Amino acid sequence: MKVAVAGTGYVGLVTGVALAHIGHNVTCVDVDKEKVEKMKNGISPIYEQDLEELMLKNKDRLDYTLDYKNAYKDADVIIIGVGTPEREDGSANLDYVHSVCDQIAESLEKDCVVVLKSTVPIGTNDEIEKDLNDKVKDGIKVYVASNPEFLAQGTAVHDTLYASRIVVGTEDDFAANIMQKLYEPLTKEPYNVPYLHTSRRSAEMIKYASNDFLALKISYINEIANLCKKLGANIEEVTKGMGYDSRIGNKFLKAGIGYGGSCFPKDTKALHWLGQIEGVELETIQACISVNKKQxxxxxxxxxxxxxxxxxxxxxxxxxxxxxxxxxxxxxxxxxxxxxxxxxxxxxxxxxxxxxxxxxxxxxxxxxxxxxxxxxxxxxxxxxxxxxxxxxxxxxxxxxxxxxxxxxxxxxxxxxxxxxxxxxxxxxxxxxxxxxxxxxx
Ligand SMILES: NC(=O)c1ccc[n+]([C@@H]2O[C@H](COP(=O)([O-])OP(=O)(O)OC[C@H]3O[C@@H](n4cnc5c(N)ncnc54)[C@H](O)[C@@H]3O)[C@@H](O)[C@H]2O)c1
Missing domain, CATH: 3.40.50.720 (NAD(P)-binding Rossmann-like Domain)
Structure with a gap:
């Protein structure tokens, strides 16, 4: 399959390299000239275990370019993995996503599945599909699929090839079939990744609900840790004792000085903002955000x-x-x-x-x-x-x-x-x- 990936950050580059590894021909597109030059020379612009080795191993199926027109015009699938940082009010800034979509609309010369891998507010995939179809040349149809990413930085390559699950949200058979073909090798030996097909809005929500739940788990255990310290209990013994309970699990129970990174802080704020817009106050998420700030x-x-x-x-x-x-x-x-x-x-x-x-x-x-x-x-x-x-x-x-x-x-x-x-x-x-x-x- 001919795949183009927009954005070569932690998500885009790792996805592109993993898809090349399972047999697709992948062109990775970025607007950052320095990054593209590095990748052309076999150097990863981000620090991720095993990434450079896989770039080298699959170099015959991988290309890196600034030339989005050539990359997008006849791609079967275009995956968007650009950033969606937070705005001052906490909402997700979709400027990069919109700008890639304009570039896709300008370039496409055949029907295509556009996949939103970036974390986006619920309803964005619907809007993007409408917008793309309004803008593409006459006679061309774009199908949009939501395919949120769950990798963790530091283990991104492993998390992509041996993912906990692949979630794909589509509203039509064309996109559903292409997405299944795209990921088929990962659903088989040796990867055996579970594949879940949902509606687009559910897929978008699965991403936010998952990240916010993990952030909540961290904030919760950090509060318990602060109390342990006052009362003379030891949080490590406490979490060990809790973790045996399969309803709780032993992951994300490590107390510390708070979560950071490019996802939990912005995804908690974005979901909270979205709730407020809809008149649903997400009080647990608000608490998670303020606990983390203090922690x-x-x-x-x-x-x-x-x-x-x-x-x-x-x-x-x-x-x-x-x-x-x-x-x-x-x-x-x-x-x-x-x-x-x-x-x-x-x-x-x-x-x-x-x-x-x-x-x-x-x-x-x-x-x-x-x-x-x-x-x-x-x-x-x-x-x-x-x-x-x-x-x-x-x-x-x-x-x-x-x-x-x-x-x-x-x-x-x-x-x-x-x-x-x-x-x-x-x-x-x-x-x-x-x-x-x-x-x-
Ligand atoms: N980093 C993570 O651990 C992680 C995990 C899951 C989901 N996500 C989500 O994935 C998305 C991407 O995150 P990231 O951390 O990989 O971002 P990043 O900032 O590392 O990379 C984004 C890349 O997109 C490029 N870009 C910007 N505009 C472009 C355009 N028009 N065409 C091509 N490239 C363009 C930038 O130059 C940059 O290299 C975000 O929505 C994020 O929430 C991230």
């Missing part, structure tokens, strides 16, 4: 209290900048809120991340030019240098480099050995020699 700073407040209310002039080491390990993504990472606040309060930050230091520098630059900012920030490429002479260390990401670090070094290298661990990286018994604060323990 991100829970250790920082504790640290400030421990320093008697002022951290001005203190040296604070920050380990990990990405929102989770295994990805280079900094979108909505707790490190951003924490470091911004540390700088506002006049602390001098020493930061470390195994892969995202350069992109973090660009992100935090706006902050450093603010008049109100009193602190400074410097970046290091190893943990020893980062924590050396620090008054306190904050752990934001459970990178293996942090988890496997020799904890004796904290006492040896820091000015005062105080560690605020937002990801519960260490066993309590290993940290008895120093001041150690974690989540829910």
């Amino acid at each position: 991100k700073l829970v250790l920082l407040h504790e640290l400030i209290d421990d320093f008697g209310g002022s951290i001005e002039g203190k040296t604070i080491a920050v380990l990990g900048l990405t929102f989770k390990p295994g990805t280079d993504d900094l979108r909505d990472a707790p490190s951003i809120d924490n470091i911004s606040m540390l700088l506002d309060y006049g602390a001098n930050v020493k930061a470390y991340d195994p892969i995202s230091t350069e992109s973090f520098k660009k992100k935090i630059n706006f902050k450093l030019t603010d008049d109100g900012v009193k602190g400074t920030i410097a970046f290091f490429d190893n943990i020893d240098e980062t924590i050396k002479d620090a008054d306190a260390t904050m752990i934001m990401t459970e990178w293996p480099e942090v988890v496997n670090y020799n904890v004796k070094q904290y006492k040896k290298l820091m000015k005062t050995p105080r560690v605020y661990d937002g990801r519960n990286c260490y066993k309590l018994e290993d940290m008895k020699d120093i001041t150690y604060s974690s989540i829910g323990r």
